[in-house]
Amino acid sequence: MSTAHEHNDISHVAPVKVLLGVFGALIFLTVLTVAAVFVDLGPLNIWIAMGIATVKALLVALFFMHLAYDRPFNGIVFMAALVFSGLFVSIALLDSREYKKNVDDFRAVTPLSIPAGK
Amino acid sequence: MSTTTTTAPGALTPAVQPESDNYLKNSTGLLSWAMTLDHKRIGVMYLVAVLAAFFLGGMFALALRTELFFPADSTGQGLFLTPDLYNQMFSLHGAIMVFLFIIPSIPAALGNFILPVMLGAKDVAFPRLNLWSFYLWCVGAVFFLVVLMQGGLDTGWTFYTPYSSTKSLTAVVPALMGAFILGFSSIFTGINFLVTLHKMRPPGMTFFRLPLFLWGLYATAVIQVLATPVLGITLLMLVVERSFGIGIFDPALGGDPVLFQHFFWFYSHPAVYIMILPGMAIISEVISTFSRKHIFGYRFIACSSIAIALFGFFVWGHHMFTSGQSPLASTIFSALTFSVAVPSAIKVFNWLTTMYKGNIVLGAPMIYALGFLFLFAIGGLTGLFLGTMGTDIHLHDTYFVVAHFHYVMVGGTLWAFLAGLYYWWPKMFGKMYSERSAIVGSIVAFIGFNLTFFPQFFMGSQGMPRRYFTYVPEFQIYHQLSTIGAYTLLVGLLIVAYNLVQSLLKGERAPSNPWGSATLEWQCTSPPPYYNFKDSPEVGDPYDLDRVQWDPKTKGYVNRPDYVPSASH
Amino acid sequence: MSTTPHTAGVAAAPPHGAHAHGDHAHGGHGDHGDHGHHNPDVAHHFDTANQQFDAGKLGIWAFLVTEVLFFSGLFCAYSIWRNLNPEVFLYAHHYLDTTLGATNTVVLLFSSLTAAWAVRCAQLNQKKGLVLCLSLTLLCAFGFLGVKYVEYSHKLHDGIGWGTAYQPHNPKLFSELTASGHYLNGRYVSEIAAERNLGIDGVPYAELDNAGKFQIAEQLRPEFLPEPVKVRTFFGIYYGMTGLHGVHVVGGILVFLWLLVRALKGQFHAGYFGPVDYAALYWHLVDLVWIYLFPMLYLIH
Numbered sequence: 001m002s003t004a005h006e007h008n009d010i011s012h013v014a015p016v017k018v019l020l021g022v023f024g025a026l027i028f029l030t031v032l033t034v035a036a037v038f039v040d041l042g043p044l045n046i047w048i049a050m051g052i053a054t055v056k057a058l059l060v061a062l063f064f065m066h067l068a069y070d071r072p073f074n075g076i077v078f079m080a081a082l083v084f085s086g087l088f089v090s091i092a093l094l095d096s097r098e099y100k101k102n103v104d105d106f107r108a109v110t111p112l113s114i115p116a117g118k
Numbered sequence: 119m120s121t122t123t124t125t126a127p128g129a130l131t132p133a134v135q136p137e138s139d140n141y142l143k144n145s146t147g148l149l150s151w152a153m154t155l156d157h158k159r160i161g162v163m164y165l166v167a168v169l170a171a172f173f174l175g176g177m178f179a180l181a182l183r184t185e186l187f188f189p190a191d192s193t194g195q196g197l198f199l200t201p202d203l204y205n206q207m208f209s210l211h212g213a214i215m216v217f218l219f220i221i222p223s224i225p226a227a228l229g230n231f232i233l234p235v236m237l238g239a240k241d242v243a244f245p246r247l248n249l250w251s252f253y254l255w256c257v258g259a260v261f262f263l264v265v266l267m268q269g270g271l272d273t274g275w276t277f278y279t280p281y282s283s284t285k286s287l288t289a290v291v292p293a294l295m296g297a298f299i300l301g302f303s304s305i306f307t308g309i310n311f312l313v314t315l316h317k318m319r320p321p322g323m324t325f326f327r328l329p330l331f332l333w334g335l336y337a338t339a340v341i342q343v344l345a346t347p348v349l350g351i352t353l354l355m356l357v358v359e360r361s362f363g364i365g366i367f368d369p370a371l372g373g374d375p376v377l378f379q380h381f382f383w384f385y386s387h388p389a390v391y392i393m394i395l396p397g398m399a400i401i402s403e404v405i406s407t408f409s410r411k412h413i414f415g416y417r418f419i420a421c422s423s424i425a426i427a428l429f430g431f432f433v434w435g436h437h438m439f440t441s442g443q444s445p446l447a448s449t450i451f452s453a454l455t456f457s458v459a460v461p462s463a464i465k466v467f468n469w470l471t472t473m474y475k476g477n478i479v480l481g482a483p484m485i486y487a488l489g490f491l492f493l494f495a496i497g498g499l500t501g502l503f504l505g506t507m508g509t510d511i512h513l514h515d516t517y518f519v520v521a522h523f524h525y526v527m528v529g530g531t532l533w534a535f536l537a538g539l540y541y542w543w544p545k546m547f548g549k550m551y552s553e554r555s556a557i558v559g560s561i562v563a564f565i566g567f568n569l570t571f572f573p574q575f576f577m578g579s580q581g582m583p584r585r586y587f588t589y590v591p592e593f594q595i596y597h598q599l600s601t602i603g604a605y606t607l608l609v610g611l612l613i614v615a616y617n618l619v620q621s622l623l624k625g626e627r628a629p630s631n632p633w634g635s636a637t638l639e640w641q642c643t644s645p646p647p648y649y650n651f652k653d654s655p656e657v658g659d660p661y662d663l664d665r666v667q668w669d670p671k672t673k674g675y676v677n678r679p680d681y682v683p684s685a686s687h
Numbered sequence: 688m689s690t691t692p693h694t695a696g697v698a699a700a701p702p703h704g705a706h707a708h709g710d711h712a713h714g715g716h717g718d719h720g721d722h723g724h725h726n727p728d729v730a731h732h733f734d735t736a737n738q739q740f741d742a743g744k745l746g747i748w749a750f751l752v753t754e755v756l757f758f759s760g761l762f763c764a765y766s767i768w769r770n771l772n773p774e775v776f777l778y779a780h781h782y783l784d785t786t787l788g789a790t791n792t793v794v795l796l797f798s799s800l801t802a803a804w805a806v807r808c809a810q811l812n813q814k815k816g817l818v819l820c821l822s823l824t825l826l827c828a829f830g831f832l833g834v835k836y837v838e839y840s841h842k843l844h845d846g847i848g849w850g851t852a853y854q855p856h857n858p859k860l861f862s863e864l865t866a867s868g869h870y871l872n873g874r875y876v877s878e879i880a881a882e883r884n885l886g887i888d889g890v891p892y893a894e895l896d897n898a899g900k901f902q903i904a905e906q907l908r909p910e911f912l913p914e915p916v917k918v919r920t921f922f923g924i925y926y927g928m929t930g931l932h933g934v935h936v937v938g939g940i941l942v943f944l945w946l947l948v949r950a951l952k953g954q955f956h957a958g959y960f961g962p963v964d965y966a967a968l969y970w971h972l973v974d975l976v977w978i979y980l981f982p983m984l985y986l987i988h
Binding site: 050080 | 736737740744745748749751752755756759762763766767770771785789792793796797799800802803804806807810811917957958960964967968971974975978979981982983986987
């Protein structure tokens with residue numbers, strides 16, 4: 001199983017060491033992210049959680065999904081998805097925060113109460 | 119009757135092919151069509167399907183325009199519609215036209231047929247996915263038929279909340295599901311075209327040797343893949359909100375209706391570029407061929423297609439200036455909207471320059487292309503008034519908007535669709551149509567279209583709101599002109615339909631290359647054999663019209679035997 | 688590489704005049720001697736196995752792009768809601784069981800490993816390994832759904848559904864012990880009432896009707912975190928995100944079952960393993976989504 005040069009005509013073969021190594025790293029990072037919950041760093045907590053998730057995602061994308069070995073175009077295609085999702089979320093979020101005051105002012109006068117049974 | 123076709127340089131493309139090889143005839147029976155994997159047959163089925171949808175959507179439009187010939191009387195009674203029914207007419211007109219007709223039209227009906235042949239390929243990358251695209255279109259259409267039978271739709275094709283999530287009593291959920299399924303049909307077409315263009319180009323055909331029709335389809339495919347899924351999730355969330363009262367979009371439940379609009383327009387603005395890019399791509403082909411001249415500014419036109427596709431994602435908030443969107447976001451969107459006008463203008467200038475000092479042939483495709491230039495220019499320029507935040511506050515939700523988008527969608531996309539249909543009709547069906555009635559039809563349609571929509575700019579800027587069942591007397595003259603125009607347009611389109619059907623029954627046999635174009639689809643017979651090409655055709659500059667010469671015997675163009683390709687551009 | 692055109696398996700017409708453009712008349716990798724007849728593993732409209740594989744790969748990546756954008760709508764709703772109502776999320780997430788969420792994370796990560804390994808087996812003609820890996824992936828997928836079922840049923844048992852089905856009939860109340868900084872995990876009102884012998888007019892809590900039980904809960908509220916009225920929307924988002932993800936897991940199960948059947952029939956080998964690769968890529972995406980969902984929903988503090 002630890003042959004030096006496994007080969008396939010059509011595409012790159014992932015070595016066992018890489019697969020197991022990445023899996024180990026992923027488990028470690030999962031433990032880390034759960035442990036981080038018990039350390040209170042205020043607003044930083046969510047960014048740390050997202051950061052660890054991103055490292056895990058990169059490991060999966062680069063090694064399990066072969067992006068590290070494929071032609072770069074596939075990776076560019078995937079990046080495009082993330083860029084456009086990011087564009088969408090960030091502008092919508094920006095706008096929501098900007099008009100939040102209008103909504104809050106209105107709610108101060110007319111509080112929200114969800115009717116029973118609705 | 120030669121059974122081999124070679125495309126060795128110097129060989130004239132034979133006009134005769136064993137009938138059994140013709141894609142229309144190589145297998146018979148309903149199932150051979152319903153389960154075909156041949157992109158050409160799928161294209162033809164799509165053509166019939168989208169034209170049927172166009173007819174249905176058009177009927178709703180005529181109902182609207184007829185009702186609006188007179189305002190409601192003093193008791194609020196209309197001619198033959200109630201206000202509720204009126205709301206249904208415009209909602210169904212919009213939804214059917216957008217989702218069942220315009221978005222699939224050029225890519226699915228013409229693109230499916232022409233793209234592989236233009237590439238010299240045997241089929242698209244995923245023929246089964248292609249067939250599934252068509253099946254999904256049919257399922258989506260069935261959902262809309264269900265809507266018609268179950269109370270219609272009165273939310274507008276835009277499904278704004280909270281009306282669509284809480285108040286409307288019409289068949290909103292089936293309509294949302296239908297649009298959702300149609301979205302997947304569109305996505306699969308986009309994936310197919312993207313992969314085909316990346317992986318199945320023949321030797322010698324680099325990206326910058328692709329015909330511009332394919333550049334347009336490529337840019338469209340990028341938008342289909344990136345934008346349509348967001349519509350999918352939006353519609354799904356609305357279904358769930360309406361059915362279970364989740365509360366993301368409904369203010370009574372703590373939700374945000376402006377958020378719905380952000381979700382909806384993030385797709386629907388790029389969607390309008392899905393509608394226009396393939397149309398512009400057709401115009402590039404037609405103008406070059408019918409000016410007998412190499413397209414001017416090939417790289418600019420190619421890159422502008424990509425630019426439009428990308429910039430189109432940055433401007434969706436210009437539909438929301440009056441919605442409650444923050445002034446900051448509105449300002450950003452207004453500024454970015456101006457950027458999208460630039461690549462479109464670049465294209466128009468390049469088309470005009472192509473025509474300059476060309477030998478213009480006024481065939482039917484060219485008449486439509488010229489009509490396109492005029493109508494799209496008006497539509498595009500009036501978009502600037504709407505993209506400018508200050509003027510849009512006044513014009514939003516008036517007939518000015520209605521006129522603008524009909525000029526670009528009908529004057530733009532439909533005119534380009536007709537140009538393409540006339541251009542490739544001989545290739546697809548092997549028949550020539552009568553030029554005279556084609557041109558008469560196009561002129562009547564042109565007059566009718568302008569009569570319908572030009573007056574609407576005036577009444578819109580004077581304050582006539584859109585989607586209204588009635589109006590004040592000062593607008594009556596505009597409405598009446600508009601309605602007369604609508605019926606004139608109908609007559610023009612009927613002439614077109616008659617012209618095309620007649621060609622199938624009585625038209626002359628079409629040569630391989632009736633118009634003298636240098637793109638590869640004209641290197642096979644008309645109609646093509648089911649395998650497209652026996653040997654891969656030779657790739658060259660797709661706009662080097664010196665490659666072909668007129669042959670009076672076949673009444674078409676043939677490859678010049680002594681052709682030497684000029685230095686590549 | 689992606690912009691250079693593929694060489695045709697069928698000999699192209701000999702070039703006339705200029706323009707060799709670096710094309711070779713004969714096929715490159717993977718095209719050994721295919722000129723007259725076609726490799727049975729390659730569809731008729733492709734020239735070589737490589738071209739077919741590359742096309743399928745790009746196709747599945749384009750599909751994954753659509754999946755990312757599909758989920759982005761829910762991520763957007765989550766981001767906005769959490770940004771504008773952080774206290775709702777902080778409160779409501781206590782209802783979620785972090786242990787079960789972490790278990791599911793590990794299960795999915797392991798299934799990603801087995802899916803990637805399955806591709807490797809197919810590439811190396813290891814049929815037994817392929818079948819084993821596909822089966823393990825399926826097992827994990829079922830395991831994930833099983834844990835999900837447990838989680839959902841706990842919530843539904845407490846009356847926590849989504850939208851109009853959000854009718855908690857035995858609400859939990861949460862508080863923080865500020866001194867030690869520990870979180871008191873949710874305690875049922877019934878529990879607290881039993882401890883403190885709460886009741887109305889001598890009737891103990893357990894024997895009260897619903898109205899009475901809520902009255903007791905209201906009495907306790909000032910001591911514990913008040914339930915914000917938008918908790919219901921939190922659960923809408925929770926069920927929406929995990930539900931849509933679950934639907935994709937089910938889709939993955941169907942695909943892997945189909946793959947397993949084909950693998951048992953010996954249809955995959957070193958010259959043809961595209962479907963295994965593409966399905967594994969889909970499955971990795973399902974895993975990727977969960978990698979983000981887990982901290983976003985279960986680890987809010």
